[in-house]
Amino acid sequence: DVKVTQSSRYLVKRTGEKVFLECVQDMDHENMFWYRQDPGLGLRLIYFSYDVKMKEKGDIPEGYSVSREKKERFSLILESASTNQTSMYLCASSLPGLELFFGSGTQLSVL
Amino acid sequence: GENVEQHPSTLSVQEGDSAVIKCTYSDSASNYFPWYKQELGKGPQLIIDIRSNVGEKKDQRIAVTLNKTAKHFSLHITETQPEDSAVYFCAPRQLTFGSGTQLTVLP
Numbered sequence: 001d002v003k004v005t006q007s008s009r010y011l012v013k014r015t016g017e018k019v020f021l022e023c024v025q026d027m028d029h030e031n032m033f034w035y036r037q038d039p040g041l042g043l044r045l046i047y048f049s050y051d052v053k054m055k056e057k058g059d060i061p062e063g064y065s066v067s068r069e070k071k072e073r074f075s076l077i078l079e080s081a082s083t084n085q086t087s088m089y090l091c092a093s094s095l096p097g098l099e100l101f102f103g104s105g106t107q108l109s110v111l
Numbered sequence: 112g113e114n115v116e117q118h119p120s121t122l123s124v125q126e127g128d129s130a131v132i133k134c135t136y137s138d139s140a141s142n143y144f145p146w147y148k149q150e151l152g153k154g155p156q157l158i159i160d161i162r163s164n165v166g167e168k169k170d171q172r173i174a175v176t177l178n179k180t181a182k183h184f185s186l187h188i189t190e191t192q193p194e195d196s197a198v199y200f201c202a203p204r205q206l207t208f209g210s211g212t213q214l215t216v217l218p
Binding site: 033 | 117120143147156207210211
C-alpha cells in the first residue's frame with residue numbers, strides 16, 4: 001500500500017523560529033511536492049522536486065526552502081516562521097506525470 | 112504558469128441527484144486531467160483521471176469528460192450519496208490546483 005508520511009499532524013511554533021516539516025514516501029517516486037492549503041484558496045504549490053538534490057520553485061516559495069538529500073525524503077524549511085505561514089501543509093509524491101499521493105497534512109500554527 | 116478555474120465553489124444536492132463540477136485550464140500542453148477528493152482531516156485522493164487522447168471515462172457513478180478544444184474538463188457524479196460530501200479539486204498536470212468545490216449531499 002502506497003504511503004506518504006508527514007512527521008507531525010499538528011505543530012505550534014513561535015514567530016522567528018526555524019521550522020522543519022518532514023515528508024517520507026515509500027513508493028520510490030521521483031517527484032515530490034509541497035503545497036499549502038488555506039480556506040478558499042485551494043492548494044498552492046510551494047516547491048517541488050523531480051530528482052534527488054533537485055528543486056524548483058512553485059507559485060509561493062517566498063519564506064520557504066526545501067531539501068532533498070535522499071529520494072524518499074523531502075523536507076520543507078521555514079527559515080523564520082511568521083504568522084502568515086499558519087496553514088495546512090501537504091506533501092505529495094508521484095511518478096512523472098501521474099497521480100499524486102498525498103500525506104495527511106501538517107497543521108502549522110505560528111504564534 | 113497554468114491558470115485553472117473551477118466552478119462552482121459550493122454545491123448542494125439532494126441524495127440521489129447528480130452533481131457536475133467544471134474545470135477550465137489555460138495551458139494547451141496539458142495532457143493529464145485528474146480529479147481529487149478531499150475528506151475532512153485527510154489529504155486529497157485521486158478519484159478519476161483522463162488523458163488527452165480520450166474524451167470521456169467512467170467508473171461506476173463517477174465520470175470525467177474532456178473538451179480539449181475549449182480547454183475544460185468536468186466531473187460528473189450520479190446517484191449521489193452522503194459519503195460523496197467532500198471537497199473536490201481538479202489539477203491539470205500536477206503543479207496547479209483548482210480552488211476546490213465543497214459538495215454537500217443532503218439526505
